[in-house]
Amino acid sequence: MSYEHLNSFERKAIYYRHNSGESYRSIGRLLNRHHTTIMREVKRNKPPYYTYFDESAEDLAAERRKKPRHAKKFANKTLYQHVVHKLQEGWSPDAIAGRLKKNHPNDKGECVSHETIYQWVIKDYQVGGGLYKALPKRHKKRKKQRKYGDLRGKIKNRVSIHERPNVVEKRSRIGDWEGDLVEGKKGSGYIITHVDRATKYLMAQKIENKTAELFNKATISMFITLDTSKRLTLTLDNGKEFSLFNKLENRLNMDIYFADPYCSWQRGTNENTNGLIRRYFPKKTDFSTITDNELQEVVNKINSRPRKILDYQTPEEVFLLDSL
The missing domain is CATH 3.30.420.10 (Ribonuclease H-like superfamily/Ribonuclease H)
Known part of the structure; x- marks a missing residue:
């Protein structure tokens, strides 16, 4: 079995096969990886009730590799607290990151990427936190409505x-x-x-x-x-x-x-x-x-x-x- 970092092709395969219900062992055999590697990849990059996305996982992995192994968890606690507050206010990671960049265009120390925010949420979940609950959930797929005509009747003089x-x-x-x-x-x-x-x-x-x-x-x-x-x-x-x-x-x-x-x-x-x-x-x-x-x-x-x-x-x- 190989123990190198997962590549984008492997993550793409995990995305399609895991979300179609295939087991970790089956995916592992396909990619010549131990099934625990597949399981760890999915759990590391997916809070509960949310889908594993290969592109998000790739971004998060890249962020992790860029940071020193023994770096402090959060270099800027004020920034982290701001992000947590905005998540709890209902802002999406993209909205938080985009607004920070707009407010501080020349100060990278006051900005954070949406990928890093997702990473913070996942780390919080791994230690028992509940930040993931503030993330927007995926919408349920709407059922197609069958057309039987307007059962409530037409509104008189309505303009289409x-x-x-x-x-x-x-x-x-x-x-x-x-x-x-x-x-x-x-x-x-x-x-x-x-x-x-x-x-x-x-x-x-x-x-x-x-x-x-x-x-x-x-x-x-x-x-x-x-x-x-x-x-x-x-x-x-x-x-x-x-x-x-x-x-x-x-x-x-x-x-x-x-x-x-x-x-x-x-x-x-x-x-x-x-x-x-x-x-x-x-x-x-x-x-x-x-x-x-x-x-x-x-x-x-x-x-x-x-x-x-x-x-x-x-x-x-x-x-x-x-x-x-």
Whole structure:
């Protein structure tokens, strides 16, 4: 058996075969490696509930080889504590690394790569820590929705998303929104979410039930505070709670469009943001126990997370400062 470092080809083989359910012994025989080498490679580079990725493992291995064997675990404790705090705030390793680089472009001592952050998380896990729980989990693969037509009926006078101006699709301006509802435990209420397509800026408010009247009242209270240049269009799905959209258009001077039935991907910005909200309020959460202040705290956290697509600015910075 060989005892040299695993190479990228071997890690690629481990990735495909381990994630398809093949045993460590079987992979070891294929690569002429002891099965404990394969097992150690996977466990060293994969916290629980997360997939082993060959590319991430390769990066982590390279980082380990670059560092002296007896180097201190964390040369900059302040930096490490900052990373831990941001992980606990819901930031991804990429967001943390990208923002540090943006804030300290000429000071490498205040920066850290996302690969190193993953390595810190893995080391923390190996000594019994729980930092891995702060990492974004992989999304479950969505089942394809079968189309039986719109079972909820058509909204009268709705305007199709296909009639929406092309500029909305380009995400080149602030003021084009996507709206939806997040449902709590049965009978406990809903959270209305509105997300700006370009900046990912979120507004949210609780309602007791999803009547069109309550939806309109809450939506108007959120949008009416914005400058008219920041409330141009709103795209919704086909729920009956949106049936009084004409009143919204008249009150807010916004053009409202409707996605095709069963095409949630047409409102992908909103769907992804709802996923972030679910990290704080999982399915079957009793929304009646959540205060308005608690919801706003979550909204603030989401709006304060740097996004790679915004050059590691936050949605709040881009939206409020018009720095798109």
